[in-house]
Amino acid sequence: MQTRTLGSTGPAASALGLGAMGMSGAYGAADRAESIATVHAALETGVTLIDTGDFYAMGHNELLLAEALRGRDRDNYQLSVKFGMLRGPGAEFGGTDGRPEAVKNFLAYSLTRLGTDHIDIYRPARLDPAVPIEETVGAIKEMIDAGYVRHLGLSEVDAATIRRAQAVHPVADLQIEYSLISRAVEADILPTLRELGIGLTAYGVLSRGLISGHWAVGHTAGPGDSRGFSPRFSSGNVEHNLALVEALRRVADAKGCTVAQLAIAWVAAQGDDIVPLVGARTRERLAEALPAMELILTADDLAEIEKAVPPGAARGDRYPSAFMSSLGAGN
Numbered sequence: 001m002q003t004r005t006l007g008s009t010g011p012a013a014s015a016l017g018l019g020a021m022g023m024s025g026a027y028g029a030a031d032r033a034e035s036i037a038t039v040h041a042a043l044e045t046g047v048t049l050i051d052t053g054d055f056y057a058m059g060h061n062e063l064l065l066a067e068a069l070r071g072r073d074r075d076n077y078q079l080s081v082k083f084g085m086l087r088g089p090g091a092e093f094g095g096t097d098g099r100p101e102a103v104k105n106f107l108a109y110s111l112t113r114l115g116t117d118h119i120d121i122y123r124p125a126r127l128d129p130a131v132p133i134e135e136t137v138g139a140i141k142e143m144i145d146a147g148y149v150r151h152l153g154l155s156e157v158d159a160a161t162i163r164r165a166q167a168v169h170p171v172a173d174l175q176i177e178y179s180l181i182s183r184a185v186e187a188d189i190l191p192t193l194r195e196l197g198i199g200l201t202a203y204g205v206l207s208r209g210l211i212s213g214h215w216a217v218g219h220t221a222g223p224g225d226s227r228g229f230s231p232r233f234s235s236g237n238v239e240h241n242l243a244l245v246e247a248l249r250r251v252a253d254a255k256g257c258t259v260a261q262l263a264i265a266w267v268a269a270q271g272d273d274i275v276p277l278v279g280a281r282t283r284e285r286l287a288e289a290l291p292a293m294e295l296i297l298t299a300d301d302l303a304e305i306e307k308a309v310p311p312g313a314a315r316g317d318r319y320p321s322a323f324m325s326s327l328g329a330g331n
């Protein structure tokens with residue numbers, strides 16, 4: 001596994017990261033033993049960057065990772081943790097909290113659940129509109145100075161917010177959706193990151209499985225699967241979007257790889273400052289994702305891929321409408 005450095009101040013991490021969200025039910029029921037085996041398989045193949053959020057099933061995901069990582073050398077992996085999304089006992093979302101005292105409270109609970117004395121990259125999952133970003137990241141800076149956090153990260157914020165945060169403390173990376181069908185970051189977020197020396201960890205590189213080559217028309221999301229609420233998976237849009245995937249499949253077939261590998265490799269090819277996260281929750285999916293990092297895409301390959309899936313080709317927003325206004329970039 002190659003490594004990539006997250007920004008000019010961040011850690012060196014595996015060039016592919018593992019996102020653990022799907023292991024706590026975001027895509028319907030997940031198998032605990034298989035999730036843990038997937039984390040182990042990832043570590044064994046050199047994946048060091050593991051992403052979670054304290055709100056992923058209300059602490060479930062952090063407890064799962066603590067179990068999976070127990071006994072492992074803490075210096076051999078990096079934990080990226082998001083915080084700030086409020087949830088109720090029925091798992092309903094209730095806004096965000098970026099107040100400095102809340103940051104420290106969230107951190108204390110995460111450290112305990114994860115069974116660790118520090119978090120490698122700590123980031124507010126979404127901007128709290130009621131709290132200036134300087135105050136939220138100022139609290140993280142304090143936690144860095146105290147040794148509980150190693151690096152400051154951001155998630156789904158716009159270019160102006162990135163600049164304001166960077167003025168308080170160097171930002172290691174921005175986590176934001178970036179895929180063949182979600183390219184809004186290219187307009188001014190990516191240039192801003194590059195100007196400031198900040199890395200990008202890309203999530204949704206498979207658009208939650210939509211462009212993985214494994215989703216088909218008629219496939220329905222099961223209970224608890226967030227894809228059941230995703231506009232891009234909804235009837236009327238999904239047929240159009242899967243036609244794009246079939247065009248991509250023809251390019252993948254010619255290249256001798258799978259659709260998922262092509263989609264991951266395309267994100268990785270957009271710059272050495274970008275680390276794709278994949279949301280594999282089984283060893284089988286992980287095994288498919290890993291070879292993507294060995295895939296070399298020529299200029300002709302990239303042109304063929306973009307001909308199959310031109311910018312803006314997808315139909316439907318990347319989140320349900322209630323969540324769109326909290327995002328740092330559009331579709």
Ligand SMILES: NC(=O)c1ccc[n+]([C@@H]2O[C@H](COP(=O)([O-])OP(=O)(O)OC[C@H]3O[C@@H](n4cnc5c(N)ncnc54)[C@H](OP(=O)(O)O)[C@@H]3O)[C@@H](O)[C@H]2O)c1
Nearest residue numbers: 019020021051203204205206207208209212278279280288
């Ligand atoms: N900062 C943020 O706002 C934010 C938002 C969302 C996610 N994230 C983070 O980013 C991570 C990745 O995001 P994501 O889950 O949306 O990612 P993704 O990789 O686009 O989608 C993951 C889904 O794709 C399907 N898939 C099919 N083939 C796959 C393959 N070869 N490898 C991996 N997955 C495959 C899997 O569904 P099946 O298992 O059903 O096949 C999997 O659950 C999350 O786990 C989370 O840590 C961050």
